[in-house]
Amino acid sequence: MTVPTVLAVIPARGGSKGVPGKNLSPVAGIPLVARAVRACLGAPAVTDVVVSTDDPAIADAARAFGAEAVRRPAELSGDTASSESAVLHAMDAFEATHGRAADVVLLVQCTSPFITADEVDETARRITEGAADTAFTAAPSHGFLWRETSGNGAGATGVNHDKAHRPRRQDREPEYLETGAVYAMAAHGFRTHRHRFFGRTELVVTDPARVLEIDDPHDLARARALAPLLDTPVTPTAGDIDAVVLDFDGTQTDDRVHIDADGREFVSVHRGDGLGIAALRRAGVPLLILSSEQNPVVAARARKLRIPVLHGVDRKDLALKQWCDEQGVDPQRVLYAGNDVNDLPCFHLVGWPVAVGSAHDSVRAAARAVTDTPGGSGAIREIAAWLLGPELTIPEPRTS
Structure with missing residues (x-):
């Protein structure tokens, strides 16, 4: 039996008046376009995923998360261009590249951040199994x-x-x-009618709690607040990460400072964090402490742990980007652990922003993963266990 070609097309223009850079805006640490790509790739019925865009940065993000990218011409990239025109163009480009026609085409909107793979799959199957000519997600x-x-x-x-x-x-x-969020059409009928609704149309009923379309900054703020409640919790593994970068105050400490009569500062750290960092170092994972505070305590802790430190840094994101360039590490494969709002620019740079359990609410909302453990109480030990296993089994050092 021939498997039908089910092409998911995600339109993602670079321009947005309501939310500048909307389709690259992160929700729970993942750009909106990548969240849509992830849902489509997780749907068993979908065979191919294409992002239609006029923006090179969106195209790069699409490819980084496993989709193809089709460059959309200027005449199809304006405010008045229809989604149907973008889908038809993407179908033509896909068929010219792959030499095969789509049997079913999906229109998937990345401005709906809580699309699930099951919803994408069910919408596609309504067409592949002959139940309908068109189908779409709807909430009761x-x-x-x-x-x-x-x-x-x-x-x-x-x-x-x-x-x-x-x-x-x-x-x-x-x-x-x-x-x-999701529309599915029999490809031949879509080419004929040039519209997403024709013939027999069926509903794929979805959870109303997950329905949100991002049109303005308030919608984006709601999505970020809802993500910890609606997203399935995920944690990275060693295969996801090439480097680990750690904030210091509030991440490796409980964010309190003790000051003696001479003005000297003291902080408390957790021995479990030291164990986790040592295990990561022995496993060959590049490590860095990155702190905005110019403090001898930070330098002393880095020496104790035998890992490099950059501190007294005004723009942590710029320092992190430079360090990644020097190390030859893709920021999308960096885990950055932080706790407060000055860590957010770094969160937006890396592929795995992680908040410790005691982090500020806005930081937790921007994180892709959150530790159960508060900062200064073993949160770094918990992160190391994600990557190396709960027993912190130490593999042989990496070789170049």
Whole structure:
């Protein structure tokens, strides 16, 4: 039996008036475009994933997360260009490159950050299994809709109900809200009709709690706040990481400072963190302590741990980028652990931003993973266990 070619197309323009750089904006440490790519790649029915974009940075992000990128021409990249036109162009480019036609095409919007692989898969299967010509994700609603009537003195009128009759929720059949997240179409019919709806259309019912479209900065803020509640927790493994960079205050300490009568500062660190760092060092993982504080305590701790340190740094993200360049490390394969808002620029640079359990709420929201352990209480030991295993089995050192 021939497996149908199911092509998922993710339109992702570089320009956005409501949220500049929207499609590269991270939610839980992952750019929106990459979240959509990840959902599509996780759907068994999907055979190919393409991001249609006019922006080289978006194309790079798409490729980094495993998708192909199709350069969209300027005439299809403006505010008035339809999503259908971008999908048709991506289909042409895909078929010219691969020499095979798509049987089913999906339109997947990266502005819906909580798309799941199951939703993508089910929407595609409605077409591949012959149940429908088109399908889309929709959320059930029992809401009463109203319309304001102007000019005739009638006031507001009910749209989906008689305002004189208010049935209970359990007595009403649900209506369905188009989520805007995933659409699937039989490819031949889509080429013929040049529209996402034709023939028999079916709904793929989704969880209303996961429905959010990002159109303005407030939507993006809500997505970041909801991500720790809606995303499946993930932690990196050794295969995901090429280097580990650690903040100091509040990450390797509990963020408290003890000062004696002579003004000397003392901090508390955790022996378990030292064990974890030693295990990572022996495993050959490049390590760095990066701190904005110019403090002899930081330097002394780095010497004790036998790892390099950059401290007294005003722009931690620039220092981190330079260090990555010098080490020949892709920032997308760097784990950066931090706890406070001055770590956020570094979070936006690396592929694995990690917040310690005691981190500021905004830092936790921006993290791709969060430790159970607070800073200064063994959080780095926990991170080392993610990478090396809970027993911190120390492999042979890496060889070049």
